[in-house]
Amino acid sequence: MLDIVIDARKASLAPGMDVRRILPFRMRRMVGPFIFMDHAGPVDVQPPLQHNLDVLPHPHIGLSTVSYLFGGQVTHRDSLGVEQIIRPGEVNWMTAGSGIAHSERFEDPATLAGGQLEMIQTWVALPEKDEEAAPAFTNYKPEQLPIFTDSGVWMRLIAGDAYGLRNSVKTHSPLFYLHVVLEAGARLSLPTEHTERGIYIAKGSLEVSGRIYTVGQMLVFTKGAEPVILAKEPTTLMLLGGEPLGERFIWWNFVSSRKERIEQAKADWKEGRILLPPTDNAEFVPLPEDKSSPAGNPSPQALS
Template identity: 75%
Template sequence: MLDLIIESRQAVIAPGFSVKRILPFRLKRMIGPFIFMDHGGPISVPATTNLDVLPHPHIGLSTVSYLLEGNVTHRDSLGVEQLIKPGEVNWMTAGKGIAHSERFEDPAILAGGGLEMIQTWVALPEKDEEADPSFKNYTAEELPVFTDKGVWMRLIAGDAYGLTSHVKTSSPLFYLHVVLNEGARFGLPMEHSERGVYIVKGSVEVNGVTYTEGRLLVFTKGVDPLIIAKENATLMMLGGEHLGDRYIWWNFVSSRKERIEQAKEDWKQGRILLPPADNKEFIPLPEDNSRPAGGPPPGALS
C-alpha cells in the first residue's frame, strides 16, 4: 500500500533561487539512507541573475548532484573543479568535513529555462562518518540503462531490477531516473525495504488514484505497486536500507549531537577549508534559531 504522500515545499537556497524541497519531512525524515532531496528548476530568469550557491560546508553525508538539463560548476576544498552535465553522477562524500560551491556560469542556460537538477544527500554509516572527503564524477555512459516499450531507465546508483551501478556507495540503496510514455506501466524494486517515487514531471496512477508532479510517494515494505503513466512522466525512484537515526542541522548530518556542535565551531573558526579556486566568499554559519538558506531547517532526527 501507499504509506505516505510528501508534498514538496518551497525553499530558498540562494537569493532569487527557490527549489522544491522534498526531504527531510516531519513525518518521514529519511527513505533508506536518503536524508535530503531538492528539485531545482526548470529555471528561467534574466541573464543577469546570479543564482550561485556560495561555498558552504558538509559533514557525515554524500551529496549526489544529478542534472536533467543545463550545467553547473562544482568546486570543493579538495581542489576539484567539475562541470556537471545532464545524466552524470557527481558523488561528493563529505565524511569528516568538506566545503563546496555550485556556480551557474552560463547565463544563456538560465535565461532559456534550460536548468533543472535534483540534489540528494545520502547519510553515511556510522563507521564512515569521519572518513576522508572525496569526489567522483561518473559520466552518463558509465551508468546502466534499460529500455522497454514506453520505458527508459537509468540506474544512477545501487542495485535494482538485476542491474548494478558502478557508482561507489557506502550502504545498500537504489537511485533511478525513469521516463515513462503515456500508458506505460512500471513497478518498484522489491529487494529494498524503504522505497519512494518522486514525480518530476507528468502524472501517474497508483491503485486507481492519480498523483501529479512535485509529490513523493512512499511505499510500505513488501508492497509491489503498479505505476501507470497517465501522461508522459519523469520519475526519480530512491530508497534502500535504514541506517538508524540521524541528527541534521543546516548542512551537517551525524549520528551524534555533539558532532554537529563541533562542525558549527569548525566552520566558524575556518577549520573546514574553502575551495582553493573559490575562496573569496562563503555562506556564514546561520543563527541556531534561523531557517538557513543553504540547507534544511535546524532540527534533530530522533
Template identity: 75%
Template structure:
C-alpha cells in the same frame, strides 16, 4: 501499502532561486539512506541575475551529496581542489565525511543567456563507520550508467542496484536511485529487495491503486508491497530507497548520528577549520543562527 504521500514545499536556497523541497519531512524524515531531496527548476536564468543565484562556498559533514541534472549545467568547486562542470545525465557524488566545503555557480555562457536549468539534489547519509571518512568527489559520465529500455519505458541507474542493473558508482550502504521516463499508458513496478522505497514524480501523472498522483509528490511504500504504477500521461520519475541507517541529526548542512558532532562542525566552520575551495575562497556562507533557514540546507532538526 502506500505509507505516505509527501507534497513538496517551496524553499529558497538563495534569494531568487526557489526549489521544491521533498525531504526531510516532518512525518517522514528519511527514505532508506536518503535524508534530503530538492528539485530545482525548470527555470530560465537571465544574465543580470545569474551570479546572484550562485551557491557560495558552504560546508558539509557526514553525508554524500548527489547532483543530477536534467538540463543546464553548474560549476562545482570544493576543498579538494576539484573543479567540475556538472552536466545533464551525469552523476556527481561528493562525500563530505569528516568535512568539506563546496560552491555551485552558474558560469556557462548558454546558461547566462537564459538557458534552462533543472536538477535534483539529494543527500545520502553515511553509515556510522564512514561518517568520519576522508572527503572525496567523483564524476560519472552517462556512458558509465546503465540504461534499460522496453516498450514505453526508459530508465537510467544512477546508483546502487535495481532490476538486475548495477554500476560502478561508489555507495556506502545498500540503496537504489533511478531516473525513469514512462510513456502514457506504460505500467511499471518498484524494485524489490529494499526495505524502504519511494517514487518522486518530476513530471506527469501516475496512477496507483486507482488514485492519480501529480508532479511534486513523493510516494513512499511499505516493505513487501509491490505497487503497480500506471502513467496517465508521459511521466518522469525518480525512484530511490534502500536500507534504514538509524537515527540521524541534521542542522543546516551537517548530518551526524551524534548531536555533539553537529556542535563541533559548527565551531569548525566558524574557526575556519573546514577549508574553502582553493579556486573559490574569497567569499562563503557564514554559520547561520539556529532559527534560520539558510541557503544550502534545511533548518535544525533531528532525523530518524
C-alpha cells in the same frame, strides 16, 4: 501499501531560484539512507540576477551529496581542489565524511536565460562507521551508468542496484537511485529487494491503486508492497530508497548520528578549520544564527 505521500514545499534559495523541497519531511525524515531532496528548475533568470544564484562555499559532514541534472550545467569546486563542470546525465557524488566545503556556480548565462537549468539534489547519510571517512568527489559519465528500456519505459541507474542493474558508483550502504521516463500508458513495478522505497514525480502524473498523483509528490511504500504504477501522461520519475541507517540529526548542512558532532562542525566552520575551495575562497556562507527550536533549524545551503 502506500505508507505516506509527501507534497514538496517551496523553498526560495535566491531571487529567481525557487526549489521544491521533498526531504526531510516532518513525518518522514528519510527514505532508506536518503535524508534530503531538492528539485530545482526549470530556471529562467535574466541578467543581472544570474550571479545571485551562485551557491557560495559552504560545509558538509556525515553525508554524500548527489547532483543530477536534467538540463543546463553547474560548476562544482571543493576544498579537495576538484573543479568539475556538471552536465546532464552525469552522477556527481561528493562524500563529505569528516568535512568538506564546496561551491556551485552558474557560469553559463545562456542556460539560465533559456530556462534549461533543472536539477535534482539529494543527500545520502553515511553509516556510522563511515561518518568520518576522508572526503572524496567522483564524476561518473553517462556511459558508465546502465540504461534499461522496455515498452514505454526508459531508466538509468544513478547508483546502487535495482531491476538487475548495477554500476560502479561507489556507495556506502545498500540503496538504489534511478531516473525513469515513462510514456503515457506505460506500467512499472517497484524493485522489491530494498526495505524502503520512494517515487518522486518530477514531471507528469501517475495512477496507483485507482488514485492520481502529480508533479512534486513523493510516494513512499511499505515494505513488501508491490504496487502497479501507471503513467497517465509522459512522466519523469526519480526512484530511490534502500536500507534504513537509524536516527540521524540534521542541522543546516551537517548530518550526523551524534548531536555533539554537529556542534563540533559548527565550531569548525566558524573558526575556519574546514578549508575553502582553493580556487573559490574569496567568499563563503557564514554559519547561520543558531535557534533552539526545531522550527528554527536553518535551511540547508542547497543546491547542496
